[in-house]
Amino acid sequence: MMVSDTVHRRPGGRSARVREAVLDATIEAIVAGGYAGLTIDDVARRAGVHKTTLYRRWATREAMVLDALLARSATHVAVPDTGTLRGDLVALLRAVAANITSREGRALVMALLLETRGVPGLDALRQEFWSTRFELVAAVVERAIERGELEGTVDAALLVELAIAPLYLRVLVTGEEIDDAFVVAVADHVMTGAGAPPTTLIDP
Amino acid sequence: MMVSDTVHRRPGGRSARVREAVLDATIEAIVAGGYAGLTIDDVARRAGVHKTTLYRRWATREAMVLDALLARSATHVAVPDTGTLRGDLVALLRAVAANITSREGRALVMALLLETRGVPGLDALRQEFWSTRFELVAAVVERAIERGELEGTVDAALLVELAIAPLYLRVLVTGEEIDDAFVVAVADHVMTGAGAPPTTLIDP
Numbered sequence: 329m330m331v332s333d334t335v336h337r338r339p340g341g342r343s344a345r346v347r348e349a350v351l352d353a354t355i356e357a358i359v360a361g362g363y364a365g366l367t368i369d370d371v372a373r374r375a376g377v378h379k380t381t382l383y384r385r386w387a388t389r390e391a392m393v394l395d396a397l398l399a400r401s402a403t404h405v406a407v408p409d410t411g412t413l414r415g416d417l418v419a420l421l422r423a424v425a426a427n428i429t430s431r432e433g434r435a436l437v438m439a440l441l442l443e444t445r446g447v448p449g450l451d452a453l454r455q456e457f458w459s460t461r462f463e464l465v466a467a468v469v470e471r472a473i474e475r476g477e478l479e480g481t482v483d484a485a486l487l488v489e490l491a492i493a494p495l496y497l498r499v500l501v502t503g504e505e506i507d508d509a510f511v512v513a514v515a516d517h518v519m520t521g522a523g524a525p526p527t528t529l530i531d532p
Numbered sequence: 533m534m535v536s537d538t539v540h541r542r543p544g545g546r547s548a549r550v551r552e553a554v555l556d557a558t559i560e561a562i563v564a565g566g567y568a569g570l571t572i573d574d575v576a577r578r579a580g581v582h583k584t585t586l587y588r589r590w591a592t593r594e595a596m597v598l599d600a601l602l603a604r605s606a607t608h609v610a611v612p613d614t615g616t617l618r619g620d621l622v623a624l625l626r627a628v629a630a631n632i633t634s635r636e637g638r639a640l641v642m643a644l645l646l647e648t649r650g651v652p653g654l655d656a657l658r659q660e661f662w663s664t665r666f667e668l669v670a671a672v673v674e675r676a677i678e679r680g681e682l683e684g685t686v687d688a689a690l691l692v693e694l695a696i697a698p699l700y701l702r703v704l705v706t707g708e709e710i711d712d713a714f715v716v717a718v719a720d721h722v723m724t725g726a727g728a729p730p731t732t733l734i735d736p
Contacts, residue, residue, distance in 0.1 A: 458706045490721055493697035501700055502662045517694055521725025
C-alpha cells in the first residue's frame, strides 16, 4: 500500500515505477527480517512484480540492496545546500539524527551492523554504500571551500565522519538523547576544528 | 585459568581476590553468552565461588555488571596523564581503538548494544557506565584547562564524546580500518575545535 502510494507520486515511466517499488520493498524486507533473511521471492512479492524482473535488473542481491539503501538515503538524508557551511552542517546532522532515531532508520542500521560477520558480500556492500555517501556529502565541504569558508586542504571525508560520528555514538553506544543543541554544538565544533572562523550563535 | 593467573598478580586480601575473580568471570560470561543470558550461577561457577557470595556483595545483577565493566575499562582504557592535552588525547584514543577492535572489547560493545531494547535495567546500567567513564576521562580536559591549553569554558564531556565517536563509527558502522594516522587526525581536529592552538605534527 505504501509502495503504490509512493509510485503514484513519483515521476517516470513504468520502468522507473517498478524500480521504485522494488527498492522500497527491499527496505521493507530488511526492516522486517534483517539482511541475512532477505530473499528475492519476498522482495518480488512485496513489490508486486515477478522475480525474473529483479534478476534482470540486478546482478546480485547485494547490488539491489545497495541501490535501495542509496535511494533511501538520497531522500531521507538529502545533501543540503543552504548557502553556508554552518547551515549545511546543521541541516545534514538534523537529517542524520532524524533518520537514525526513526524506527525504520534504526532498524536498517542495526540490521546491517548485527550481521556484520560471516554474511557474504555484506562487507563490500557496506564499504560501497559509505564511500558513495561520503562522496555525495563531500559537496557540502567543497562548496564551503569555493566560498572561502574553509581552506582547500581540508579533508572532506574526515570532516563529514567527525560530524556524523557523535550522533551514531549516542544512538548506538551511550543511549543519550540527541537534542538540537547537541546537533548545533557538534556542527560548530567540527567547523572550528576544520579551521572555519568561530561562528556567532545565530540559529541557521 | 585466566582468572586465577590474574588473581595471583593482583594485590589485596582474599576479599579483593574474590571480587576480582567475580568481575573477571562476569566479563567472560557476557562475552560468551551475551548480557540477557547472564546468570549468577554461571558467574559463580566461572569464578569458583559460591553464589551466596555474589548475592552478599551485589544487590543486583546490573550492579555486578556495572562494577565489572568499570573495572575492565579502568585497566584496558586507563585515563592517561602524559603532561599535554595532545599526548593525553592520542593515548586515550589509541587505547579506545585497541579495546573496541579487540575480540573481547568488540564482543562487550556488541552484547550491550544488541540487547538494548527490552532488557530490564540495561538502559540504566549503560547510562551509569557512560556517565562514570565520561567523568573519569574528563580529567584529561580539566588538566589541560589547568595548564592553560584550553579555556575554562570548554565542555569536557562533549570534547571526549567528539573524540571517541569517530572510532566507534568506524568499528560499528562504516567498517573502515582505524590506523594511527586517523587517531592522531581525530585528536588534532578535536583539540583545534575546542580552541586549543593548532599543534605541530610532532609525534606525541
